[in-house]
Structure formats: structure tokens, C-alpha cells
Amino acid sequence: GKDGYRHYMEKELHEHPLVIGQTLQRMIDPATRKVVLPDMPCDIGSIRRCVITACGSAFYAGMVGRYWLEEIARLPVDIDVASELRYRDPPLEAGSLGLLISQSGETADTLAALRSLRNVGLPVLSILNAEHSTMARESDAVLGTVAGPEISVASTKAFTAQLTVLACLTIGVARARGVLGDAQEEELVSALLDLPSRAAEIFSFGEDIRAMASVVAEARDVLYLGRGSAYPVAMEGALKLKEISYIHAEAYAAGEMKHGPISLIDKTVPIVATIPSGALFEKTLSNLQEAKARGGRLLAFTDERSVHRLNAIAERTIALPHVHPFVTPIIQTIAVQILAYETALLKGTDVDQPRNLAKSVTVE
Numbered sequence: 001g002k003d004g005y006r007h008y009m010e011k012e013l014h015e016h017p018l019v020i021g022q023t024l025q026r027m028i029d030p031a032t033r034k035v036v037l038p039d040m041p042c043d044i045g046s047i048r049r050c051v052i053t054a055c056g057s058a059f060y061a062g063m064v065g066r067y068w069l070e071e072i073a074r075l076p077v078d079i080d081v082a083s084e085l086r087y088r089d090p091p092l093e094a095g096s097l098g099l100l101i102s103q104s105g106e107t108a109d110t111l112a113a114l115r116s117l118r119n120v121g122l123p124v125l126s127i128l129n130a131e132h133s134t135m136a137r138e139s140d141a142v143l144g145t146v147a148g149p150e151i152s153v154a155s156t157k158a159f160t161a162q163l164t165v166l167a168c169l170t171i172g173v174a175r176a177r178g179v180l181g182d183a184q185e186e187e188l189v190s191a192l193l194d195l196p197s198r199a200a201e202i203f204s205f206g207e208d209i210r211a212m213a214s215v216v217a218e219a220r221d222v223l224y225l226g227r228g229s230a231y232p233v234a235m236e237g238a239l240k241l242k243e244i245s246y247i248h249a250e251a252y253a254a255g256e257m258k259h260g261p262i263s264l265i266d267k268t269v270p271i272v273a274t275i276p277s278g279a280l281f282e283k284t285l286s287n288l289q290e291a292k293a294r295g296g297r298l299l300a301f302t303d304e305r306s307v308h309r310l311n312a313i314a315e316r317t318i319a320l321p322h323v324h325p326f327v328t329p330i331i332q333t334i335a336v337q338i339l340a341y342e343t344a345l346l347k348g349t350d351v352d353q354p355r356n357l358a359k360s361v362t363v364e
């Protein structure tokens with residue numbers, strides 16, 4: 001049941017801290033504080049490239065994974081949505097690892113992509129929530145997300161569990177490749193272990209997020225902007241808003257704005273910015289200043305450390321807990337998902353069963 005929550009989505013949003021914690025428990029040895037990867041389908045230290053594929057939110061999780069694997073594990077990554085990869089017939093190098101991400105393990109396009117990767121001889125590792133699914137049976141190895149059943153059509157906790165697994169996988173791969181020292185591993189693992197309690201703090205921002213939602217709910221179109229790993233978070237926020245509130249939303253890499261979308265900006269198109277402290281903060285801020293100068297209304301998700309920089313330009317700011325830059329996409333994701341939920345409540349839509357959508361897309 002819904003345990004007293006109004007919707008499964010609300011219940012599942014509140015399960016974020018628990019699910020992140022459970023997933024970490026499965027992947028980090030509490031005694032050594034080291035990531036322990038189960039049997040991998042190949043020698044993980046000698047792979048030359050990783051080919052990630054998935055659909056929808058799982059694809060956005062994969063995009064965050066790409067930033068991590070490239071930056072921290074120094075592993076080249078290709079990523080594409082499964083419906084494109086399966087027909088593209090790209091040249092796949094030996095020494096590549098196929099990495100699939102799916103909550104249900106039954107998505108038709110992802111399953112077809114899995115089969116085509118295996119057909120050309122690539123080992124396939126899948127990050128799955130459904131342990132007894134078709135993809136689980138057909139993969140060479142599985143990393144489980146410990147999210148429990150997800151009922152709401154809009155994915156929430158399964159997505160952050162996917163990010164949690166990808167973060168641990170990144171650490172394991174980086175160590176196996178010899179590019180991660182003990183001190184750096186300890187720093188990243190601490191950041192992960194800190195997450196469940198930091199994630200729980202986000203629920204104290206309910207009123208601020210509702211105030212933001214009241215701006216979003218009035219709009220016909222909304223622009224989401226972010227850079228680096230906050231860019232796929234913007235994409236996830238825009239998808240969730242579209243799915244459950246039926247408001248048109250698009251996400252752009254903040255640096256792309258001046259190549260087109262900036263012409264949309266006026267006071268009727270709110271801009272939701274995901275802008276955590278970190279290396280790309282100043283760059284994103286300058287994009288937001290440009291938007292502001294053109295009459296844009298900014299709604300910013302930042303953190304305690306940087307909020308003072310945004311107060312002057314943003315109509316609404318939310319100062320999320322400050323965490324290690326590695327894990328900011330996980331914290332930011334929860335916040336943008338709550339914004340979509342609160343907006344859908346104001347619109348009065350059928351949150352758990354949005355029109356035209358199925359929980360698991362088992363046909364092409």
C-alpha cells in the first residue's frame with residue numbers, strides 16, 4: 001500500500017535515503033570501507049571502452065555514469081539510447097564492455113540492444129532493479145539496485161539507486177585501472193556513505209519546493225539548465241515534469257543556451273537551474289546571468305555554500321545540503337523529482353498513472 005502517502009510516487013520519493021543506504025550496503029564493505037564489485041563479466045581493469053545504453057530515466061543515469069567513469073576512472077565511454085544503438089550498428093571494439101541500465105529489466109529496446117551487444121561478442125554488465133527479469137537472465141553479470149518494487153510510472157528511487165551503483169562501479173573500475181589512490185577512494189566512499197542522511201534533509205525543503213512549484217505550474221514551457229553531471233539531472237527533472245504534470249519542459253546543457261534556446265527566454269518561461277558548488281559553478285552562473293539579463297525568471301537548486309551567489313539573480317533559490325561534488329547529482333535529482341511531484345499536485349493530474357504511459361515499455 002501507500003503507507004499513508006497520497007501517491008506511490010510520494011512514498012517512493014521518501015524512500016530515497018533508505019534505498020541509497022541499502023544499495024551502498026551491498027557494494028561497500030563496512031570494515032574496509034572499500035567498494036566490493038561482485039563477479040565481473042571480464043577483467044574490469046583492462047577494458048578499453050564502455051558502451052552504455054538504456055531508455056528514459058535510466059539513460060540519464062547512464063549519462064551521469066559517463067561523467068564519472070571518464071573523469072574518475074579515465075575510461076572512454078560511449079552512450080546512446082537503446083532505440084538508437086540497436087539499429088546503428090556502430091563498430092564495437094574488442095575490449096569494450098556493454099553496460100545496460102534498467103529498472104524493470106524488460107524494456108524492449110534495452111533488451112534488443114543487450115542482445116545485439118552480446119551477438120558481436122561484447123560482455124554485458126547490467127544494472128537492474130528486477131532481479132528475475134529477462135535482462136537479468138541474459139546478461140553476463142548483474143549489479144542489483146536495492147530499490148524494492150517501484151509502482152509509480154515515474155521512476156524516482158530506482159533512478160537514484162542506479163546512480164549509487166554507478167558511483168560504486170566507477171570507484172571499483174578506477175581502482176582496477178590503477179588510477180585511484182587509497183586516499184581518494186576513502187574520500188569518495190565517505191561522500192557516498194554520507195548520502196542517506198544528507199538525502200533525508202531534502203524533505204525539510206518541502207515548503208520552498210512547493211513555492212517553486214507554484215511558479216512552474218503556471219507555465220506552459222519550462223527550461224532546465226545544468227552543466228557537467230548536473231546536465232543529465234536537468235534532463236531527468238524535465239522528463240519528470242513532462243511525464244506527470246504535462247507541462248512542456250526541455251533540458252539544455254547551460255553552455256548551449258546561446259546557440260538557440262536563449263531566444264525563448266521571457267518572463268513566461270521559467271528556468272530551473274541545477275547549479276551545485278563545484279568546478280562548473282562559475283560557468284553555469286554566467287549562463288544564468290545572461291538569461292536573467294533577458295528577462296528570465298530563475299528558479300535555482302544550489303547548496304548552502306553557494307546560495308549567496310544566486311540570491312541576487314534568482315527569484316527562488318533552494319540551498320540543498322552541501323556535499324562532495326562527486327555525489328551532487330544524487331542530491332540534486334531528488335530535489336528536481338520533488339519539484340515535478342509538487343507541480344503535478346497543483347495541476348491535479350493522475351500522478352501515479354499519467355496518461356499514455358506504461359511502467360514498463362515491453363514493445364518497441
Ligand code: M6R
Nearest residue numbers: 056057058102103104107154155
Ligand atoms: O524499466 P526501465 O528502467 O528500462 O525503463 C526505462 C524508461 O521507460 C523509464 O525510465 C521511463 O523513462 C520512466 N517513466 C521515467 O520516469
